[in-house]
Amino acid sequence: MNFDQLARNLKILLRSNTIIAEIHLRHIAARAGLFAFAALVAGFGVVMLGVALFLVLEHSMGPVWAAVTVGAGGLVLAGIVAAIGATLKPSRELALANQVSQSALDAVSANLKSTSSSVTQFASLAAVPGLIIPALTMVLGLFRGRRRN
Template sequence: MDTENIAKHLRLLWRTDRVIADIRLRHLLVGLGLRAFAALIAVFGLLMLELAAYLALVQITSAVVAAASLGACNFVIAAILLAVAARAPSGRELELASEIHSSSMDALQLEARSLQSQISSVINHPLNRLIPLLIVPFMTFIIKTLRSHGPTEGDTASSSTSDARAT
């Protein structure tokens, strides 16, 4: 586990999320702008068309039939405009950003699993990491102490001669 890799993946994840959000926001703004413009055109255009159509239909049929047919045409036009505005965003930018986002998430999950395994090994066996740190210096100290205080070959011979003189 490397904190540098985690930070790099988090930065990459943040940037791709920003790119994805920016693409979606631009798409929503364009859709909203199209809807507003379509509504404006629809209001003025339909008022004029309806007035002309109503005046023409009133001469041919009754006023009720003329108003009903114009209302049905208005619903059809509104449905077509809403269908155009509601289409899904398509583009390579969004696909690329989504791929980078998913690969960054996979890398972060891998780093998290590595961190989890390291933490669980320390939690399950907390002395495993301390034993080499404690035993190696302790054993070195014991070996040095035994070497410095232990009898040498010359010490053994002189002690045996002094024991022989005393008897």
């Protein structure tokens, strides 16, 4: 029953889970940033390039088909940036943090099992006085009963 090891392993488990959460948050923030950038590119691309391209294509295609072509180009560009954002993977730090977390969890589990067996042994030893006291009371009662007779 080593409470120092249990406390150390619990601290390691807590710290590794904190690191895992931070890595996940950074990953989510990076993806969100790229999706926001994709939206910005789509908006800016549709407005600026759209106006310029529209003016160029209007003479050869007419105003309607020029607008359709410009809009489709902006959407394709936004789709490419969004696809890049969707393919981002967490760094190698996550795998290491998961290994440390699992190791600490296994150590805590082993410590708790050894602690529970120690507590069970202690409880069985603690039950001995609980049995001895009633037995002594009964023996003393028998001796007192013999004295009175």
